[in-house]
Amino acid sequence: MKPVGWQAWLLTETPGGRAQARAGRWYRNLRRFARNPLAMSGLFVVLALIAVALAAPLLAPARAVVLQALPDRLLPPSLAHPFGTDELGRDLYARVVFGARITLSIVAMVALIVLPIGLGIGLPAGYFGGWIDLVLMRLTDIFLAFPRLILALAFAAALGPGIRNAVIAIALTAWPPYARLARAETLSLRAREFVLAAELQGASAWRILRTQILPLCLPSVIIRLTLDMAGIILTAAGLGFLGLGAQPPSPEWGAMVASGRDVLLDQWWVATIPGLAIFVVSLGFNLLGDGLREIFDPRAA
Amino acid sequence: MSEILLEVADLRVTYPGEGGDFAALRGIGFALGRERLGIVGESGSGKSTAGRAIMGLLPPSARVGAEVLRLGETDLRGLDEAGFRRLRGRRIGMVLQDPKYALNPLLRVGEQIAETHRTHLRQGRRAARQAALAMLESVHIRDPARVYRAFPHELSGGMGQRVMIAMMLIAGPEVLIADEPTSALDASVQRQVLAILDEQVRARGMGLLLISHNLHLVRAFCDRVLVMYAGRVVESCRASELAAARHPYTRGLLAALPDLAHRRARLPVLARDPDWLEPVR
Amino acid sequence: MDAAVAGLRRLLRLILSVAATFLGLTLVTFVIGRLIPIDPVLAVVGEHAAPSVYRAARARMGLDLPLSVQYLRYLRQILHGDFGTSVITGQPVLTDLLHVFPATVELSLAALLIGLGLGIPLGVLAATRRGGAIDQAVRLLSLFGYSMPVFWLGLIGLLVFYARLGWVAGPGRLDVGFEDMVPERSGLLLLDSALAGQWDVMANAAAHLLLPAAILGLLSLAFIARMTRSFMLGQLSQEYVLAARAKGLSRRRVVWVHGLRNIAVPLITVIALTFGSLLEGAVLTETVFAWPGLGLYMKNSLFNADMNAVIGGTILIGVVYIGLNLLTDLLYPLLDPRADTGARR
Ligand SMILES: Nc1ncnc2c1ncn2[C@@H]1O[C@H](COP(=O)(O)OP(=O)(O)OP(=O)(O)O)[C@@H](O)[C@H]1O
Ligand SMILES: [Mg+2]
Numbered sequence: 001m002k003p004v005g006w007q008a009w010l011l012t013e014t015p016g017g018r019a020q021a022r023a024g025r026w027y028r029n030l031r032r033f034a035r036n037p038l039a040m041s042g043l044f045v046v047l048a049l050i051a052v053a054l055a056a057p058l059l060a061p062a063r064a065v066v067l068q069a070l071p072d073r074l075l076p077p078s079l080a081h082p083f084g085t086d087e088l089g090r091d092l093y094a095r096v097v098f099g100a101r102i103t104l105s106i107v108a109m110v111a112l113i114v115l116p117i118g119l120g121i122g123l124p125a126g127y128f129g130g131w132i133d134l135v136l137m138r139l140t141d142i143f144l145a146f147p148r149l150i151l152a153l154a155f156a157a158a159l160g161p162g163i164r165n166a167v168i169a170i171a172l173t174a175w176p177p178y179a180r181l182a183r184a185e186t187l188s189l190r191a192r193e194f195v196l197a198a199e200l201q202g203a204s205a206w207r208i209l210r211t212q213i214l215p216l217c218l219p220s221v222i223i224r225l226t227l228d229m230a231g232i233i234l235t236a237a238g239l240g241f242l243g244l245g246a247q248p249p250s251p252e253w254g255a256m257v258a259s260g261r262d263v264l265l266d267q268w269w270v271a272t273i274p275g276l277a278i279f280v281v282s283l284g285f286n287l288l289g290d291g292l293r294e295i296f297d298p299r300a301a
Numbered sequence: 302m303s304e305i306l307l308e309v310a311d312l313r314v315t316y317p318g319e320g321g322d323f324a325a326l327r328g329i330g331f332a333l334g335r336e337r338l339g340i341v342g343e344s345g346s347g348k349s350t351a352g353r354a355i356m357g358l359l360p361p362s363a364r365v366g367a368e369v370l371r372l373g374e375t376d377l378r379g380l381d382e383a384g385f386r387r388l389r390g391r392r393i394g395m396v397l398q399d400p401k402y403a404l405n406p407l408l409r410v411g412e413q414i415a416e417t418h419r420t421h422l423r424q425g426r427r428a429a430r431q432a433a434l435a436m437l438e439s440v441h442i443r444d445p446a447r448v449y450r451a452f453p454h455e456l457s458g459g460m461g462q463r464v465m466i467a468m469m470l471i472a473g474p475e476v477l478i479a480d481e482p483t484s485a486l487d488a489s490v491q492r493q494v495l496a497i498l499d500e501q502v503r504a505r506g507m508g509l510l511l512i513s514h515n516l517h518l519v520r521a522f523c524d525r526v527l528v529m530y531a532g533r534v535v536e537s538c539r540a541s542e543l544a545a546a547r548h549p550y551t552r553g554l555l556a557a558l559p560d561l562a563h564r565r566a567r568l569p570v571l572a573r574d575p576d577w578l579e580p581v582r
Numbered sequence: 583m584d585a586a587v588a589g590l591r592r593l594l595r596l597i598l599s600v601a602a603t604f605l606g607l608t609l610v611t612f613v614i615g616r617l618i619p620i621d622p623v624l625a626v627v628g629e630h631a632a633p634s635v636y637r638a639a640r641a642r643m644g645l646d647l648p649l650s651v652q653y654l655r656y657l658r659q660i661l662h663g664d665f666g667t668s669v670i671t672g673q674p675v676l677t678d679l680l681h682v683f684p685a686t687v688e689l690s691l692a693a694l695l696i697g698l699g700l701g702i703p704l705g706v707l708a709a710t711r712r713g714g715a716i717d718q719a720v721r722l723l724s725l726f727g728y729s730m731p732v733f734w735l736g737l738i739g740l741l742v743f744y745a746r747l748g749w750v751a752g753p754g755r756l757d758v759g760f761e762d763m764v765p766e767r768s769g770l771l772l773l774d775s776a777l778a779g780q781w782d783v784m785a786n787a788a789a790h791l792l793l794p795a796a797i798l799g800l801l802s803l804a805f806i807a808r809m810t811r812s813f814m815l816g817q818l819s820q821e822y823v824l825a826a827r828a829k830g831l832s833r834r835r836v837v838w839v840h841g842l843r844n845i846a847v848p849l850i851t852v853i854a855l856t857f858g859s860l861l862e863g864a865v866l867t868e869t870v871f872a873w874p875g876l877g878l879y880m881k882n883s884l885f886n887a888d889m890n891a892v893i894g895g896t897i898l899i900g901v902v903y904i905g906l907n908l909l910t911d912l913l914y915p916l917l918d919p920r921a922d923t924g925a926r927r
Contacts, residue, residue, distance in 0.1 A: 038725075141599070142606035145907060147899045149862040150880075151610065154896045157884040158617040230729050238866050241733045242881060257734050261870075264737055265745045272741075275734030283729035290725065356828060382833070390830030397828075402821035406920060407843050417829040452919040468829060 029295045039291020045284025053100040064094035066249045074267045084269040086259065092270065095251035096277050102252045103281060106167055106236045107229055113171035115221065118178025123209050123217070126186025140179045148173040152235060156244040166245040170235050174228065181224055185217040223296055227289035230282035237278045253278045306508040307333040307355070307476050310369035314350050317362055325350045327532040333476065333508040339519030339540065340512045342529030348512045352478040356395055357385035372476065391421040393476045394469030399485035400461025404453040411449025414468045421472040436467040440497050459490035463497060470501055477502065478510045495522055516554050528554070596911055600904055607900040608660055611893045612653050618889055665894035670886050675894035678879060683898065684769025685755060686868070686875030689798070690860035692791055696799025697806050697856060705810025709818060710837055720807045727804020732863055736870035739797050751789035753872035760786045794871045802856045809852045813845040847918045854906040861899055
């Protein structure tokens with residue numbers, strides 16, 4: 001079947017201009033992505049996470065999250081409690097649904113901290129070179145050689161338990177790869193004509209970094225971030241499991257696994273179901289990131 | 302040419318590709334005796350594909366068909382991997398372009414030569430080692446014991462290519478395919494390596510298939526020449542009669558050769574004609 | 583002569599980078615130590631101490647000195663192996679660490695062996711049969727491994743294989759009845775019990791080790807197999823592979839001898855990374871399996887705000903990391919003859 005109409009326009013071998021060529025490339029990538037069932041299921045999981053987080057109050061009553069009903073302790077899954085209840089008689093379904101909000105907000109906050117730090121170190125290092133580069137990259141290398149999880153634990157322990165501190169602890173140990181990446185991208189952009197042209201017009205270094213280089217660095221940094229999401233989720237859940245992340249009664253999935261641990265042998269669902277949620281969501285991010293990488297960097301696949 | 306060592310007729314190779322199949326060889330044929338047969342042609346004309354098809358070394362996706370594909374009395378058509386394995390190194394060898402990449406960087410070169418011996422002759426480590434040392438000596442390496450223990454990166458290009466030749470000849474094959482054996486070498490070293498190839502091939506009474514895109518070299522070195530273009534043999538003649546070649550592509554190639562006797566105002570441009578893609582009778 | 587100079591420069595650079603990383607590590611842990619909201623002086627003198635007593639205690643603890651001087655003191659203590667005293671055990675932190683570390687090493691080594699023993703062959707097979715069933719399986723397995731919360735998988739493993747099926751022993755390193763039966767030599771129970779000829783202790787220790795080691799091994803396998811596959815794919819397209827086949831070697835020999843030899847070099851880094859992440863992950867796995875190693879020790883310290891112990895453990899793992907990096911750098915030239923001339927491709 002020959003493509004016709006807008007498809008033909010997008011898929012033409014001889015695009016009429018830059019815009020058409022770029023649109024065509026995006027369209028081709030999109031089609032390749034759509035034909036990859038693993039990547040699509042990853043996308044589905046991530047979208048479902050976002051949807052559940054946004055629509056949580058519609059999917060379950062908010063007060064069920066903390067509502068304790070001791071007579072209903074440790075009920076197995078049933079129609080009234082699809083995922084069963086925990087040791088305080090709280091509905092696990094409602095807690096898992098609202099836990100999606102916590103997971104999503106942790107991921108988003110880590111991203112919001114890591115990006116500025118990574119870019120703030122990588123861009124100047126790549127652009128100015130010389131001793132600035134040397135000092136900043138030496139610093140990055142040192143952080144890269146650290147055991148990240150242990151350092152995050154120590155940070156979290158020192159700052160005190162809680163989601164906010166867990167986020168800070170994760171972000172403080174997660175930025176070095178982004179600095180590396182941003183530096184590499186900047187190095188390749190620094191000598192391009194449009195940057196030189198901006199320099200000739202007398203634009204300040206700060207302005208060039210912000211308006212010329214930053215926008216072009218962002219896509220690869222964001223792909224890398226997608227690939228890291230699963231790791232961030234697992235670390236956050238691990239902190240929660242250890243009691244260093246979200247504090248009770250907050251329905252954080254890792255903490256929920258920890259609380260189900262004591263009743264594991266008789267009431268398996270209390271620990272199993274939140275753990276399954278962690279696994280599915282990080283698998284979703286991994287599948288999505290894997291699919292994205294396959295398109296944007298086929299050699300690494 | 303008394304005895305035919307290798308015979309090929311109507312050899313075809315297609316690579317499946319995203320935008321349809323690509324015919325890399327569209328029916329080539331030749332016979333090789335105890336002689337030096339050169340194959341020339343531009344990049345992408347299918348020279349390497351031909352050599353690899355004969356050795357059964359094409360990627361699994363490639364489809365190969367031939368009317369005749371015979372090494373001595375052995376029919377190579379439809380031969381399985383185990384069958385080819387017994388022939389490779391033992392009855393037919395292949396020298397590749399750049400010894401820097403064609404030798405395993407982490408193994409001592411002597412061991413790599415001895416490995417061929419051990420694989421085919423099965424006379425044990427010690428015999429293989431002795432044979433490898435003798436082989437190194439016969440390709441004019443002055444200090445075989447030292448070179449035996451060297452790693453590939455410690456050898457010069459010329460030395461590396463001699464090692465490569467030794468590795469491919471130690472089990473005594475009757476045919477050697479040399480795929481651009483001197484293209485990666487300095488001009489002064491090229492002649493030495495060719496001389497060694499020549500000496501070995503003559504002494505052992507072998508047939509040599511020399512693949513090159515250097516018409517000069519092939520004309521000077523070989524007995525006969527095949528000229529390939531786009532997966533076909535467009536010219537086949539004695540090297541000494543090349544000047545009388547009829548095919549326009551060959552004529553074009555000859556005209557493009559630098560000629561020291563006559564300076565030319567401009568370099569001629571090789572013209573191409575779609576008609577050449579049709580089979581020659 | 584040139585080679586000697588190059589080698590010396592390499593060594594110098596190595597020493598500098600190790601020193602810089604170590605200083606960075608101590609600096610970060612120093613900062614972490616200052617971040618705690620608890621006032622260490624109050625912890626010593628009590629809430630209601632008179633200001634003069636408080637000031638005296640503060641001076642005695644060196645906390646009135648400039649931060650830079652405090653850091654130098656801290657650095658000197660660490661270099662002397664002095665991490666202070668643990669609040670929980672009342673022992674020097676170093677003594678505690680040396681006591682618990684072997685348990686962690688035993689578990690991590692067992693997991694690493696399982697991961698390597700299965701992961702390398704699987705990765706090689708995935709590369710040689712690209713797109714085949716094994717390749718797909720390795721891919722899925724890696725994605726699962728990268729997504730798996732290890733603490734949860736550990737719990738499920740205990741539930742299924744210990745509680746329901748009874749195939750393995752439960753949490754801990756030994757059944758209560760077997761504890762303290764063999765003299766501690768290396769601290770590795772399998773080894774110590776074998777040395778003492780106590781086979782029943784050894785069998786019990788193995789039964790306890792099996793599940794955590796298998797689960798951690800499975801998760802390491804995900805990374806090892808994937809990296810092996812991609813390294814091997816890189817080698818299989820090299821000319822020397824073609825040449826090796828042209829001289830009549832079997833595919834098997836080309837892949838498992840020639841190819842494997844070449845990927846051994848980058849695999850060293852993968853092995854070091856895996857071992858490092860196993861040590862790190864110990865905090866979670868040892869919590870799940872009640873495995874009395876460094877991870878469990880650190881977890882308990884975290885909970886009791888025993889900062890000396892937390893920082894001591896962090897530095898120990900950091901130092902092991904640095905050591906692993908150093909080891910890979912030193913092993914490279916042994917495995918790759920091109921390394922010392924800088925002629926690596
Ligand atoms: N594995 C492959 N898959 C698809 N096409 C291939 C493959 N190998 C070779 N080709 C194509 O087959 C054609 C012939 O390639 P071949 O390597 O035989 O040329 P050649 O004459 O040896 O060229 P050169 O002088 O550059 O070595 C080329 O167009 C090449 O692109
Ligand atoms: Mg070629």
